[in-house]
Every structure is written in structure tokens, then in C-alpha cells.
Amino acid sequence: xxxxxxxxxxALMVAALSSPVSAYLKLGTKLGTRTVTxxxxxxxxxxxVTDRGTSGVTSTQLQQAVQSAFSTxxxxxxxxISSQFVGFTLATPSSxxxxxxxxxxxxxxxxxxxxxxxxxxxxxxxxxxESDIFFNSAFSWSVSAQGESGSFDLxxxxxxxxxxxxxxxxxxxxxxELRPGGRRVIAAEAVMFPIAFSAGTILGRTLRAxxxxxxxxxYPSSTYTRNTGSISGKVTKSGKGVLGAHVIAFDMQTQxxxxxxxxxxxxxxxxxxxxxxPHVLRVEPLDDGDIESFFDATxxxxxxxxxxxxxxxxxxxxxxxxxxxxxxxVAK
Amino acid sequence: MSVRIRxxxxxxxxxxxAMAATAVAQVYVGHxxxxxxxxxxxxxxGWAAGNDLGSISAEExxxxxxxxxxxVLFDADSKMKxxxxxxxxxxxxxxxxxxxxxxVLGARPHVTTQLSGDAESAxxxxxxxxxxxxxxxxxxxxxxxxxxxxxxxxxxFVFGGGGYLRDAHEKNEVIxxxxxxxxxxxxxxxxxxxxxxxxxxxxxxxxWRTGGADFSGTTRAVPTITGSIAxxx
Amino acid sequence: MVGAxxxxxxxxxxxxxxxxxxxxxxxxxxxxxxxxxxxxSTGHRLVVPPVLTANSDQPQAVTRGDVTRRQLTxxxxxxxxxxxxxxxxx
Numbered sequence: 001x002x003x004x005x006x007x008x009x010x011a012l013m014v015a016a017l018s019s020p021v022s023a024y025l026k027l028g029t030k031l032g033t034r035t036v037t038x039x040x041x042x043x044x045x046x047x048x049v050t051d052r053g054t055s056g057v058t059s060t061q062l063q064q065a066v067q068s069a070f071s072t073x074x075x076x077x078x079x080x081i082s083s084q085f086v087g088f089t090l091a092t093p094s095s096x097x098x099x100x101x102x103x104x105x106x107x108x109x110x111x112x113x114x115x116x117x118x119x120x121x122x123x124x125x126x127x128x129x130e131s132d133i134f135f136n137s138a139f140s141w142s143v144s145a146q147g148e149s150g151s152f153d154l155x156x157x158x159x160x161x162x163x164x165x166x167x168x169x170x171x172x173x174x175x176x177e178l179r180p181g182g183r184r185v186i187a188a189e190a191v192m193f194p195i196a197f198s199a200g201t202i203l204g205r206t207l208r209a210x211x212x213x214x215x216x217x218x219y220p221s222s223t224y225t226r227n228t229g230s231i232s233g234k235v236t237k238s239g240k241g242v243l244g245a246h247v248i249a250f251d252m253q254t255q256x257x258x259x260x261x262x263x264x265x266x267x268x269x270x271x272x273x274x275x276x277x278p279h280v281l282r283v284e285p286l287d288d289g290d291i292e293s294f295f296d297a298t299x300x301x302x303x304x305x306x307x308x309x310x311x312x313x314x315x316x317x318x319x320x321x322x323x324x325x326x327x328x329x330v331a332k
Numbered sequence: 333m334s335v336r337i338r339x340x341x342x343x344x345x346x347x348x349x350a351m352a353a354t355a356v357a358q359v360y361v362g363h364x365x366x367x368x369x370x371x372x373x374x375x376x377x378g379w380a381a382g383n384d385l386g387s388i389s390a391e392e393x394x395x396x397x398x399x400x401x402x403x404v405l406f407d408a409d410s411k412m413k414x415x416x417x418x419x420x421x422x423x424x425x426x427x428x429x430x431x432x433x434x435x436v437l438g439a440r441p442h443v444t445t446q447l448s449g450d451a452e453s454a455x456x457x458x459x460x461x462x463x464x465x466x467x468x469x470x471x472x473x474x475x476x477x478x479x480x481x482x483x484x485x486x487x488x489f490v491f492g493g494g495g496y497l498r499d500a501h502e503k504n505e506v507i508x509x510x511x512x513x514x515x516x517x518x519x520x521x522x523x524x525x526x527x528x529x530x531x532x533x534x535x536x537x538x539x540w541r542t543g544g545a546d547f548s549g550t551t552r553a554v555p556t557i558t559g560s561i562a563x564x565x
Numbered sequence: 566m567v568g569a570x571x572x573x574x575x576x577x578x579x580x581x582x583x584x585x586x587x588x589x590x591x592x593x594x595x596x597x598x599x600x601x602x603x604x605x606s607t608g609h610r611l612v613v614p615p616v617l618t619a620n621s622d623q624p625q626a627v628t629r630g631d632v633t634r635r636q637l638t639x640x641x642x643x644x645x646x647x648x649x650x651x652x653x654x655x
Contacts, residue, residue: 025392109583109591128450173450175403179624186626187392187403199397208393224624250390252445252547257390260481276506280408280445280459280543282390284452284629291613292570292599307630309406309447313461315501322505332632454630 014051021054025169025261025294025306026218029121031312036126038119038167039218042080045165046071049102050089054137057104059088060177061143068103069158072207073166078216078224081166094131095120102158104141105134112182114196115157127267134160137321140199156204163192163211167218169186170194170293172246172286173210173259183289187256189279194293209256215274224266228262229316230272233325235283236299237305241267242329244291245283252278261294276318277296283327303330341371365477365484366522366564372424374533378437379418383541385410385443386548408448410547415441417465419558429475435495437467443545445556461502463545464551467512469495486521491535510543520562531559570599577602579612579642602639612642 029040047070049063057065063085070083093284095118099251107113114136120129133155142148143155174188176302186193190210197203216224235245247260249271276329285302286294295301310327366372387409391402423433435479436468441463471493480487497510516537522529542551543552572578572593583589590640592598600612611634638647 111583137483175626175628176347177398177403177624177626182383184398184624186398187394189392198397199394205391205393241572248390248405250406250408251386251408255390257392277508277546278461278501278506280447282406282447282450282454284454284628287631287634288629296571298573301642305630307450307452307628309450309454309457309459311457311459313443313445313459315461315503315506317505320505322503324651332630332635356588451626454599 003010005267006043012020021314023175025166025171026214027119027164028170029119031123031126037218038128039083040166041125043080044084044157046086047098047100047102048086048089050092050101051090052104053196054104054135054141056148056151056318057143058142060105060263062102062154063088065143068155069162070157070257072205073162075216076212076215078114078206078221078228079219080221081215081219087090092119092313093134095130095132098130100130100132102133102161103135104137106132106137106164106238108138110136111138113153115161117161121157122254125143128167131165133158133165135161139314142200145202147200149200150195152199153202153204156191156202159205159207163215166215168211168214169263170290171259172261172290173209173248173257174237176288188211190259209251209254210258213258213271216273220300226274226319227276228273229280229318230270230274230321231278231279231316231325232270232284232321232323233327234267235269235327235329237302237329237331238269240304241265242305243267243299244286245296245305245327245329246286247271247273248282248284249279249314249316249325251275252280270321272321274307279316281314281325283308283310304331306332307326339361353401360393363430365428365480365487366425366431366475368427370424370527370564371430372423372433372562372564373421373422374562375418376533376557376558377416378416378439378556379416380441380539381555381556382414382437383412383440383552385412385546385552386550388547389449395450403451404449405451406447407450408547409446411444411446412463412545413442415465416441419560421471421560423471423473428477431473431475433472433473435468437465437469439465441465463493463502464504465544466498466500466501467539468498469493469512471514482521483542485523485531486503486519488517488519489535490517491515491537497541497544501545507546508543510541511548512539512541514539514556516556519560522562523562528563528565531562531564533562534558577610579639600642610639611636612639 028035051059053059055160074081091101091102115131119131122129139155140151142151171190171192174193175186176183177186189208235242247269248259248298260269267271284307286303291301314322341406347517371505390405394401396405408439419437421433421435423431425431444458444460471491473489473491475487475489492515499508516535518535520531520533522531538552539554579600580592602610603613604610
């Protein structure tokens with residue numbers, strides 16, 4: 001197959017689709033007039049690690065942290081993914097060399113960015129050709145099993161970035177606060193929340209239900225299809241669909257939180273990867289200034305409504321879905 | 333003459349002794365109590381009190397330095413409301429005092445979840461659903477025949493047993509199962525005579541229920557009352 | 566790069582830039598320094614999304630759906646920025 005010129009995806013993009021996608025938020029790319037989900041078509045994902053460490057972290061420790069992060073994702077029983085460390089390289093994480101490279105890069109100008117993931121995509125097929133991750137060595141890093149005061153936990157950030165590498169976008173499952181110097185996470189219930197926990201903690205090493213639902217959605221194993229279910233419906237305001245609402249499903253038996261988004265102009269949403277049983281739903285606007293972390297700027301995201309609950313207990317069946325939910329929101 | 337008199341007295345004494353033996357053997361005066369081999373079928377209504385289903389919180393992992401304990405996004409407090417339903421039993425008396433029976437109870441209790449305490453000020457709201465509940469159980473009854481009243485018509489009893497609990501959620505797509513144990517006391521009041529008779533039955537007790545549509549996995553003690561028409565044969 | 570914003574020709578936006586010479590200026594915090602300007606149905610130019618403003622030096626929780634948080638016009642936003650600069654905020 002002759003490969004067309006590759007397009008480098010430089011930004012997170014989720015376009016409004018004519019039909020709602022399943023669950024969570026997945027990275028996508030436009031091929032002509034259609035949008036396809038970013039996904040590795042061939043497994044295992046083969047990756048290199050730059051043979052250069054940073055203060056406090058050797059290249060070997062970097063590779064071990066990366067491998068641990070890959071293993072954490074591969075340990076999700078409802079997902080079917082695999083990876084392979086090919087070896088160390090002198091190359092830095094940069095697109096276009098045909099290799100997936102993960103390593104440190106000194107980016108002092110990106111003083112709010114701990115790490116980032118980029119992709120090279122075959123514009124003919126939408127397949128990921130390569131993906132590169134850099135960890136900003138302008139920050140202080142740690143691989144300590146207990147965390148290290150003042151340093152960011154490398155394995156936690158690697159877990160987040162490798163989630164992107166697999167095709168996951170950001171999760172909105174978290175709360176923040178404004179403080180002198182910027183915003184800080186108060187709490188988060190997803191590794192894929194766009195803002196990291198504070199330096200010194202290793203809380204980000206553990207996947208949450210939201211992350212697990214998302215990775216299973218992109219790379220479902222037979223267990224995912226057999227043992228999980230979904231909730232679907234619409235978010236509306238004055239009878240019209242609301243685009244970009246964040247819908248949270250709370251499992252009354254396991255107390256897991258899984259989120260989804262209304263990704264169509266008619267307000268349609270689907271939250272998949274849910275354990276069977278009773279759930280309650282909550283909807284909220286993404287009006288806390290982070291829309292660009294989730295959606296393509298061309299989308300007309302509606303944030304003018306209040307957070308609210310749904311008035312029915314929704315029961316998710318195994319290997320099936322419960323539909324017909326309408327979350328009617330009101331303007332602020 | 334004296335011989336004739338003594339013989340008569342003996343005969344009367346023997347007749348009196350025979351009558352006394354019959355009175356001791358007959359426990360009740362009037363109607364026969366159910367006895368071994370009798371079968372009872374009953375059906376009527378049952379009522380179970382409401383019960384708590386647990387209070388839980390939607391929690392997010394808290395960042396270091398922002399406070400202690402998990403961050404509570406909102407609270408969810410669930411209850412099952414009292415509900416009446418239909419119930420039926422079929423049993424067999426293995427003796428006058430003891431019977432064993434199987435029963436079934438069907439009801440449609442209402443479940444509510446109070447959502448409150450939202451960290452982002454979403455208004456408090458009650459989410460609800462209606463379950464279809466089925467309990468299939470077995471019991472042993474001990475009838476206090478010595479404490480009967482009304483000429484033997486009314487017979488109190490105590491009972492105990494256990495069963496299988498099945499809750500179907502709305503649209504019957506998801507089934508939660510569990511088990512229950514029960515104990516209590518009741519009363520039969522029979523009318524008519526002979527082998528076939530009709531009566532009424534009422535009982536009350538406690539049912540300890542585990543599983544089913546319970547969000548916390550706790551065993552709940554639920555007061556129950558039933559009232560039935562019974563047929564004995 | 567995931568999280569880096571994209572622009573289209575003709576689009577209007579307020580950008581907070583950072584640079585360490587001799588590097589090219591870049592948007593502060595990837596998309597955190599980006600405020601797009603859109604015109605509503607009445608012709609007002611509004612800054613999107615609603616702006617987060619700190620009213621004190623104490624940490625303030627950012628709650629989604631806050632009814633007091635509204636979109637600012639471009640002029641209101643500029644005034645807010647000037648006030649923040651005057652207070653010495655970053």
C-alpha cells in the first residue's frame with residue numbers, strides 16, 4: 001500500500017460526530033469529511049527510550065518507569081493491549097523518524113507542561129504510525145516508590161502520557177482550585193485528568209474506573225463485551241441538544257465514577273464500560289476554563305447551564321445498554 | 333339380696349371409669365384440630381416495612397495538601413419503601429403441632445436515592461425506581477394446640493425458616509438475588525367441621541434480608557405482616 | 566501535541582505568551598493562556614470560555630456550573646487583566 005503523506009496530529013481533537021461515540025473521550029483525527037478514533041492497528045506497540053536521564057533519574061530508571069506504566073495499562077482485564085520495549089536510542093522524542101520514542105527533553109519555556117504526547121498518522125488509513133512522548137526535564141523528577149518531596153513522580157506522568165499514546169483523551173473527572181501562581185488539583189478520579197497531582201505524591205500510579213472504562217472502550221477484550229454495559233441518552237436545554245456536557249455515572253454498588261460527554265449537536269451521549277447494576281447520573285458544564293483540553297476549538301460547546309442530577313436510578317444490564325435517558329439542564 | 337347390690341355397684345363403677353378414660357384422650361371439646369397428613373393452602377396479602385439501603389458517597393482521590401480524607405463529590409442515601417404484595421403458602425401437617433410449608437411473596441417496592449451535598453451545588457434531588465421483588469421460602473410452624481381457644485378454632489403458632497430473594501429492576505433487565513431468614517408468630521382461626529374447612533390466618537414477624545437490591549451488602553431486619561384465607565383438607 | 570491548541574485563519578483570540586529568548590514565543594501553559602473571542606447573536610464580542618478570576622490570595626475552589634461565572638465581553642476581560650496586573654498577580 002502506498003503511504004500518503006502523513007499528517008502530524010498536533011492537538012487533541014474530538015470532532016462532533018453525527019452519531020455518538022461510546023463512552024469516555026477518545027482522540028480522533030479527521031480523514032476528509034469523517035473522523036476516526038486514534039488507535040494502534042498493530043500490537044504490540046514497539047517503543048524506544050532515549051538513553052538520557054535527568055537529575056535524579058537515570059535512563060534505566062526512566063525505562064523501568066515507562067515499562068511499569070505500560071504494564072499498568074496492559075493489566076486492565078477488559079482491554080486487549082500490549083507493548084514491547086525495543087531498546088535504548090540516542091534519538092529524542094520527535095515526530096517523523098518512524099519510531100515511537102519516549103524520553104526526557106529540556107523544555108523550560110513550557111513551564112506548565114510536565115509532558116506531552118504527539119502522533120504521526122497515516123492520513124489514508126487513520127492508523128497511528130508513531131507516537132512520541134517527552135517528559136520535561138526542566139522539572140524535578142523522582143522514581144521513588146514513596147514519592148519524593150518537591151519532585152514529580154515519573155511513573156504517574158508516564159501513565160497519563162501513555163494513556164494518550166493508546167488513544168485516550170483527557171478526563172474531566174476532577175476538581176481544581178485557583179491559587180496564587182495558577183490552578184491546582186483538589187481531587188481527581190482519573191489518571192487522564194489534564195492537571196497532575198502535586199509534586200511528591202505517587203497517587204497518579206493507580207488507574208481509576210474512568211480510565212479503565214476508556215481503555216476498554218478503545219481496545220475491548222471479550223471480557224469487556226461480555227461483562228459491561230452502557231447508558232445512553234441526551235443532554236438537552238429548552239428542548240435543544242447540549243454539546244460538550246460532562247455526564248458522570250456513579251455506580252451505587254461499587255461506588256465507581258465513570259464519565260462521558262455529549263458529543264453531538266443533539267446532545268447525545270454514551271457511557272460504556274460500566275459494571276452492571278444501579279447507577280445515578282450527574283451532568284455538569286465544562287465552564288472551568290479547560291475546554292481546550294477536551295475539545296476541538298471549532299465546536300460550539302455549551303457551558304451555560306447548572307450542574308444537576310437525573311431523577312431516575314438507571315440500571316445497567318450486563319452485555320447491554322440502557323437508553324432513553326434525557327438529562328434536562330437549565331441555564332445559569 | 334346383699335349379693336345383687338354389690339354386683340350393681342361394680343357395674344356402675346366400671347362404666348364411670350370408662351367414661352373418664354375417654355375424656356382424658358379427647359384434648360379439645362368440639363372441633364378436631366389439624367393433624368398429621370392434613371394439607372393447608374393459604375393465600376392473601378403480605379406487607380413488609382421499609383428499610384434503609386445504605387448511605388454512600390461519590391468520592392474522588394484528594395491531592396496532597398488540599399485537606400484530609402477523600403473529596404466528596406456528592407452523597408447518596410437510599411431507602412426501600414414499605415410495600416404490600418400478594419403471598420401464598422402450601423403446607424403439610426406432619427403432626428398436630430408441627431407443619432412444614434413453602435411460600436411465595438411478590439411485591440413491587442419503591443426504591444429512592446436522596447442525592448445531596450453536591451460539591452458544585454447541584455440541587456438535591458431524589459432518584460428512584462420500582463423493583464419487582466419475589467421471595468420463595470420454606471418454613472416450619474409449631475402450633476400451640478394446648479393454647480387453642482374458641483372451642484379449638486383458634487390455634488396460635490410460631491414459625492421460622494428461610495428463602496431465596498430475587499429483585500428485578502425496571503425493565504427486568506438486571507436481576508439481583510439474595511436470601512432471607514424469617515421468624516415470627518401467628519394465628520389460625522378455623523371454621524366448619526370435619527376434614528375440609530376454611531379459616532383465616534394472620535402472622536407477623538421479622539425477615540432478615542441479605543443481597544438483592546441493597547447497595548451496601550448489609551443484612552436488613554424487616555418487620556412483616558401477612559393475612560390470608562386458608563383452606564385445610 | 567496533545568493539549569496544544571489549533572487555530573484557523575481569521576480567528577480572533579487573546580493569547581498570553583511566554584518565551585525564554587531566543588525561543589519563539591509560545592502560549593502560556595499550552596491552552597491555559599488562550600482565550601478565544603466569539604461574537605454572540607447581539608454582536609457582542611465575548612471571551613470564551615468563562616474566565617476564572619481569583620478574588621483573594623486564598624485558594625478558591627473552581628466549581629463547575631457556578632451561576633456567578635459568566636462570559637466577559639472583550640472590554641471587561643481587558644479590564645480584568647489590567648486589574649490583575651496592578652495587583653501584581655501572575
